[in-house]
Amino acid sequence: MTVRLYDSKAQALRDFVPLTEGRVGMYVCGPTVQSSPHIGHLRSALVYDIMRRWFTARGLEVTFVRNVTDIDDKILQAAIDEGNPEQWWALAYRVELEFTAAYNSLGILPPTYEPRATASVTQMQQLIAQLIEGGHAYAAPDGSGDVYFDTASWPAYGELTRQSRDHMEAAADSDPRGKRDPRDFALWKGRKATEPVSAGWDSPWGPGRPGWHIECSAMAARYLGTEFDLHGGGLDLRFPHHENELAQSTAAGQAFARHWVHNGLVNIGGQKMSKSLGNSVYAHELTALASPLAVRYLLGAAHYRSTLDYSPESLLEAEATVDRIRTFLDRVERRLAGTRFAGTGDVALPAAFAEAMDDDLSVPQALAVLHDTVRAGNQALDSEDLPDAAALHGQVVAMLRVLGIDPRDPHWATDAGPAASALDALVSRLIEDRSAARDAKDWASADRIRAELASAGITIEDSQTGTHWSLTS
Numbered sequence: 001m002t003v004r005l006y007d008s009k010a011q012a013l014r015d016f017v018p019l020t021e022g023r024v025g026m027y028v029c030g031p032t033v034q035s036s037p038h039i040g041h042l043r044s045a046l047v048y049d050i051m052r053r054w055f056t057a058r059g060l061e062v063t064f065v066r067n068v069t070d071i072d073d074k075i076l077q078a079a080i081d082e083g084n085p086e087q088w089w090a091l092a093y094r095v096e097l098e099f100t101a102a103y104n105s106l107g108i109l110p111p112t113y114e115p116r117a118t119a120s121v122t123q124m125q126q127l128i129a130q131l132i133e134g135g136h137a138y139a140a141p142d143g144s145g146d147v148y149f150d151t152a153s154w155p156a157y158g159e160l161t162r163q164s165r166d167h168m169e170a171a172a173d174s175d176p177r178g179k180r181d182p183r184d185f186a187l188w189k190g191r192k193a194t195e196p197v198s199a200g201w202d203s204p205w206g207p208g209r210p211g212w213h214i215e216c217s218a219m220a221a222r223y224l225g226t227e228f229d230l231h232g233g234g235l236d237l238r239f240p241h242h243e244n245e246l247a248q249s250t251a252a253g254q255a256f257a258r259h260w261v262h263n264g265l266v267n268i269g270g271q272k273m274s275k276s277l278g279n280s281v282y283a284h285e286l287t288a289l290a291s292p293l294a295v296r297y298l299l300g301a302a303h304y305r306s307t308l309d310y311s312p313e314s315l316l317e318a319e320a321t322v323d324r325i326r327t328f329l330d331r332v333e334r335r336l337a338g339t340r341f342a343g344t345g346d347v348a349l350p351a352a353f354a355e356a357m358d359d360d361l362s363v364p365q366a367l368a369v370l371h372d373t374v375r376a377g378n379q380a381l382d383s384e385d386l387p388d389a390a391a392l393h394g395q396v397v398a399m400l401r402v403l404g405i406d407p408r409d410p411h412w413a414t415d416a417g418p419a420a421s422a423l424d425a426l427v428s429r430l431i432e433d434r435s436a437a438r439d440a441k442d443w444a445s446a447d448r449i450r451a452e453l454a455s456a457g458i459t460i461e462d463s464q465t466g467t468h469w470s471l472t473s
Contacts, residue, residue, distance in 0.1 A: 008160070026051075026065065026232065027219075033069065040234065040266045047361075065115070070117055076199055089118075105292045107411050125210075127218050131252055135153055140177075145190020151165060152165070170182030187248070188203060290319045301367060322405070328374045333393070353370070376388075
């Protein structure tokens with residue numbers, strides 16, 4: 001079945017047909033590194049990680065580019081707020097490392113290329129010069145060194161978001177005094193006297209730095225070519241960022257992205273997350289409440305185009321769900337060990353799972369298939385149907401690997417956390433006491449310990465390899 005994705009530009013589901021057979025070029029807008037990563041950043045990065053993994057599972061070779069915006073008004077302001085504007089680059093690098101650590105903690109695969117904006121300024125200047133030569137950009141006549149994209153020169157401006165230029169708000173990304181029209185946006189920003197010298201580059205228009213939008217156009221073309229398969233990012237980037245990228249790149253004669261994909265945003269307890277409301281949830285707060293594996297499960301469980309409504313309760317539910325999957329894997333592998341069915345499970349993905357993923361990356365439906373398969377596997381174990389249990393185990397593992405949530409992956413080896421370690425120590429001690437009571441034929445004490453564990457939501461299972469415990473599913 002062909003992978004179908006919702007194209008934000010066409011506003012319709014479209015067959016995803018790569019530019020080059022067997023290969024996919026993806027460009028995803030990465031973070032502007034002025035402050036710590038929050039839940040919205042993680043959700044967006046995870047969406048495209050799952051998409052990339054699915055392309056790979058479908059046999060496609062993926063070149064994945066995710067940029068780092070390390071020069072920007074917000075970064076300079078954050079450095080000023082810290083009292084050290086000359087060290088803006090150090091702040092940017094420190095925050096970039098926070099993002100990298102957060103991505104790694106959730107098992108998000110590293111990009112093929114992760115370019116920093118400051119490393120592609122030459123390419124940005126070349127693109128700006130091309131736009132000026134083509135009559136689509138102009139230097140401000142006030143000598144400020146600013147350069148603007150002339151939106152009136154490009155009739156297709158607004159095509160991504162289907163807006164009429166006449167109804168657009170003014171671009172608020174630079175001083176409007178040098179603009180021909182308030183809707184024109186900055187391609188190059190002349191250095192101001194209040195800005196550090198280190199935050200500027202020499203250019204034909206005077207010392208300054210690139211505007212935000214030109215950065216992604218230049219980096220996408222540099223690493224993927226002037227036409228590539230897919231451009232992704234958060235829904236909040238559609239306008240003006242992606243609209244402006246599309247306009248300036250196509251005005252320069254580039255075909256640019258063949259497919260546009262945007263992920264939904266995050267609500268916190270039913271409210272839109274925003275700094276003004278003070279309800280932002282940061283990466284370190286999530287991993288303090290639950291394991292990184294549970295965080296990954298939660299942030300990837302909703303359909304990528306939907307709004308994800310986060311609450312601490314939803315994170316606890318995700319942790320319990322991950323525990324049920326882990327319990328099944330432990331149980332089936334323990335039962336099959338030493339039998340001819342060990343390691344013989346079919347690793348093919350269930351057809352229903354593949355159909356769901358092909359249908360606009362419908363992870364909720366794919367997870368329903370996963371959980372149905374786990375239930376069927378437990379039933380097969382209950383009835384001692386080992387061939388079926390082995391086959392279902394293989395299917396579960398195959399699905400978990402595609403979604404990046406296999407608890408047995410070495411990446412999650414230290415994922416249990418101190419709380420889980422403490423629980424394991426306490427339960428193991430009670431199991432030892434129960435075993436001693438059984439050896440002494442003190443059946444009343446043994447039964448009491450089992451009942452106490454059951455009342456706490458813990459199931460114990462006796463087998464030839466010993467007694468094992470799990471949280472009640």
